[in-house]
Amino acid sequence: MRFLLDDEQRExxxxxxxxxxxxxxxxxxxxxxxxxxxxxxALWARLAEAGVFALAVPEQHDGLGPLPVELAVAFGxxxxxxxxxxxxxxxxxxxxxxRLGDGDVTRTWLPQIASGKAVVSLCGPGASSxxxxxxxxxxxxxxxxGDTLRVADxxxxxxxxxxxxxxxxxxxGGTVLAxxxxxxxxxxxxxxxxxxxxxxxxxxxxxxxxxxxxGYVGQRTQFGVAIGSFQSVKHRLADTLIALEFAxxxxxxxALALATxxxxxxxxxxxxxxxxxxxxxxxxxxxxxxxxxVGYTEELDLSLWIRKARPLRDAWGTPAACRDRVLxx
Amino acid sequence: MDLxxxxxxxxxxxxARAWLAAHVPDTPLPSLETAEGFAAHRQWExxxxxxxxxxxxxxxxxxxxxxxxxxxxxxxxEYYAAGxxxxxxxxxxxxxxxxxxxxxxxxxxxxxxxPMASGEAIWAQAWSEPEAGSDLASLRSTAVRTDGGWxxxxxxxxxxxxxxxxRAFGLFRSDPDAPKPHQGLTYLMFPLDAEGVTVxxxxxxxxxxxxxxxxxxxVFVPDEDVIGEPGQGWRVAMSTAGNERGLTLRSPGxxxxxxxxxxxxxxxxxxxxxxxxxxxxxxxxxGARAYQLFTYAGASRLAAGSRIGAESSLNxxxxxxxxxxxxxxxxxxxxxxxxxxxxxQEAPSHGSWAEGHTFSLAGPLYAGTNEIQRDIIAERLLGxxxxxx
Numbered sequence: 001m002r003f004l005l006d007d008e009q010r011e012x013x014x015x016x017x018x019x020x021x022x023x024x025x026x027x028x029x030x031x032x033x034x035x036x037x038x039x040x041x042a043l044w045a046r047l048a049e050a051g052v053f054a055l056a057v058p059e060q061h062d063g064l065g066p067l068p069v070e071l072a073v074a075f076g077x078x079x080x081x082x083x084x085x086x087x088x089x090x091x092x093x094x095x096x097x098x099r100l101g102d103g104d105v106t107r108t109w110l111p112q113i114a115s116g117k118a119v120v121s122l123c124g125p126g127a128s129s130x131x132x133x134x135x136x137x138x139x140x141x142x143x144x145x146g147d148t149l150r151v152a153d154x155x156x157x158x159x160x161x162x163x164x165x166x167x168x169x170x171x172x173g174g175t176v177l178a179x180x181x182x183x184x185x186x187x188x189x190x191x192x193x194x195x196x197x198x199x200x201x202x203x204x205x206x207x208x209x210x211x212x213x214x215g216y217v218g219q220r221t222q223f224g225v226a227i228g229s230f231q232s233v234k235h236r237l238a239d240t241l242i243a244l245e246f247a248x249x250x251x252x253x254x255a256l257a258l259a260t261x262x263x264x265x266x267x268x269x270x271x272x273x274x275x276x277x278x279x280x281x282x283x284x285x286x287x288x289x290x291x292x293x294v295g296y297t298e299e300l301d302l303s304l305w306i307r308k309a310r311p312l313r314d315a316w317g318t319p320a321a322c323r324d325r326v327l328x329x
Numbered sequence: 330m331d332l333x334x335x336x337x338x339x340x341x342x343x344x345a346r347a348w349l350a351a352h353v354p355d356t357p358l359p360s361l362e363t364a365e366g367f368a369a370h371r372q373w374e375x376x377x378x379x380x381x382x383x384x385x386x387x388x389x390x391x392x393x394x395x396x397x398x399x400x401x402x403x404x405x406x407e408y409y410a411a412g413x414x415x416x417x418x419x420x421x422x423x424x425x426x427x428x429x430x431x432x433x434x435x436x437x438x439x440x441x442x443x444p445m446a447s448g449e450a451i452w453a454q455a456w457s458e459p460e461a462g463s464d465l466a467s468l469r470s471t472a473v474r475t476d477g478g479w480x481x482x483x484x485x486x487x488x489x490x491x492x493x494x495x496r497a498f499g500l501f502r503s504d505p506d507a508p509k510p511h512q513g514l515t516y517l518m519f520p521l522d523a524e525g526v527t528v529x530x531x532x533x534x535x536x537x538x539x540x541x542x543x544x545x546x547x548v549f550v551p552d553e554d555v556i557g558e559p560g561q562g563w564r565v566a567m568s569t570a571g572n573e574r575g576l577t578l579r580s581p582g583x584x585x586x587x588x589x590x591x592x593x594x595x596x597x598x599x600x601x602x603x604x605x606x607x608x609x610x611x612x613x614x615x616g617a618r619a620y621q622l623f624t625y626a627g628a629s630r631l632a633a634g635s636r637i638g639a640e641s642s643l644n645x646x647x648x649x650x651x652x653x654x655x656x657x658x659x660x661x662x663x664x665x666x667x668x669x670x671x672x673x674q675e676a677p678s679h680g681s682w683a684e685g686h687t688f689s690l691a692g693p694l695y696a697g698t699n700e701i702q703r704d705i706i707a708e709r710l711l712g713x714x715x716x717x718x
């Protein structure tokens with residue numbers, strides 16, 4: 001047993017981190033929220049070049065995967081840099097199509113997803129949400145409805161989210177692509193992949209919030225000293241670190257369970273989702289509290305991270321639903 | 330990365346499981362915090378030792394099995410899953426022994442470790458003093474040089490197991506003129522029945538007398554019972570403190586077993602509409618799993634040659650709070666039966682949840698308070714500036 005990321009996996013994470021740091025994601029996020037998707041699509045293409053979407057696509061369709069552990073590493077970095085777009089939905093759709101077996105739909109979409117040409121969204125039972133994320137910015141919106149898979153032919157008006165970079169709309173109409181029990185099984189698998197990727201994104205987001213806050217409290221002075229020297233501040237940050245540190249192994253174990261088709265995978269993913277989601281949300285609360293009123297301003301880039309925390313905690317499996325699943329017999 | 334155990338590790342698990350199934354007493358032993366229970370637990374240590382299960386991670390020469398850290402974790406999982414008795418020798422095994430392996434002499438190891446492994450000599454920790462808890466640098470008890478050894482004087486307190494134990498280990502101020510308070514300390518061992526030692530049991534919050542205060546009046550300790558160099562006690566003790574907070578004091582097996590019991594309790598009597606309680610049960614289960622996995626990752630790091638440093642403070646805060654959450658949730662599930670203590674005839678699970686709850690409340694206090702641990706996490710892991718406490 002060696003329950004640690006290997007050198008290659010760590011290096012992959014570092015490479016993505018460097019790429020995203022250089023890309024200056026805050027400007028991309030602000031543009032995406034304003035409806036200008038061009039910078040986001042350009043970044044998407046670079047992420048595809050780095051192999052991110054290929055991780056969810058099998059080799060026979062020009063992918064590298066499925067590789068859940070590497071996917072968790074990648075989504076950690078996407079979360080750390082608050083990258084906008086239907087990232088989770090795209091890899092979950094790939095998992096869904098892959099499970100439906102070889103056919104026209106699969107052969108059409110999977111190579112395009114792997115190469116980054118296709119940005120797709122997914123609306124399904126696992127999310128328990130009537131909305132598709134970024135439907136207006138996607139090349140296709142897949143909709144799971146019971147045992148039927150459709151590709152939507154349109155969507156309703158965009159409903160603003162608490163996170164302006166998440167654009168929500170109801171998909172409607174569409175063509176039936178597949179029908180039957182295999183859709184139900186594939187949809188359940190896709191929901192697991194989505195929950196895992198969302199958990200990883202939340203964990204990365206939480207780590208970024210903690211790092212920014214640690215930096216801030218080391219600089220900001222009150223009463224003549226850095227506020228980071230106050231015990232109440234230290235303890236809150238220590239608790240934030242503890243929550244993130246203990247969520248990470250749950251995430252890695254969940255990815256491994258998915259990789260090995262462990263029957264306990266659903267439970268492991270649910271445990272990781274609730275822990276990472278709650279840890280990230282707590283990190284956002286801490287970041288806001290310790291930045292004070294400065295943190296409550298939209299101009300500060302920190303707001304881009306803070307506003308994502310609650311939606312990520314609840315997307316693709318609310319804490320209550322996940323806790324229920326952890327205890328399912 | 331993987332979570333697969335090797336065939337040898339699976340075989341080790343099977344052997345431990347079979348032995349425990351054959352030997353764990355059918356009815357729980359009386360609490361080890363009572364005279365009667367202490368004796369029964371000492372006997373249990375002998376039973377473990379007879380088949381080399383008392384100190385699996387030690388070298389075979391001292392009665393162990395030379396088990397790897399992973400095998401030790403596996404043994405602990407099986408041990409708690411089997412509902413085996415608490416370990417009365419734990420202070421010696423998990424706190425003193427690692428110190429002896431690192432800083433002791435070959436003579437000390439040969440003399441001290443085998444009787445520790447067999448339960449013949451049970452050790453108490455004597456670190457705390459009335460004026461010194463987590464701040465060990467403010468210790469006042471003294472060790473004064475004399476012919477062939479040292480004379481110990483002063484007062485130690487809150488010494489776990491000391492009411493019934495045989496020997497104790499602790500830090501003493503041997504150089505009152507040392508330039509800094511954590512210098513000039515010496516790590517010494519002494520018998521609790523030595524001339525000049527008075528043991529006064531202190532009733533704990535659970536009413537049990539097993540912890541005690543120790544009054545030392547010129548107690549003679551020969552040179553052979555000094556661990557490490559005189560004056561270097563702080564450095565020697567810090568290696569033990571890491572063990573206490575970290576992995577070897579609280580193995581995940583203890584919490585995973587408690588989470589399994591908690592889940593069974595919830596299934597047996599929970600109101601399915603009480604989702605608040607369900608969420609707390611789920612969080613306890615998730616917490617136990619997280620702690621187990623975090624430990625596996627730590628063990629993998631150790632196997633890869635890393636040392637565990639300030640990260641042990643993350644463990645300490647996490648397990649101590651998890652332990653309380655597990656027990657509080659159980660008491661809530663038990664409703665009006667939750668307050669029945671061990672000894673009450675109708676106490677569910679022989680009162681083990683109630684007893685465990687009271688004991689869990691001490692977790693954030695001992696082994697360095699959680700406040701101190703959070704300071705360590707903030708300063709050493711997050712790099713925040715030192716400040717007034």
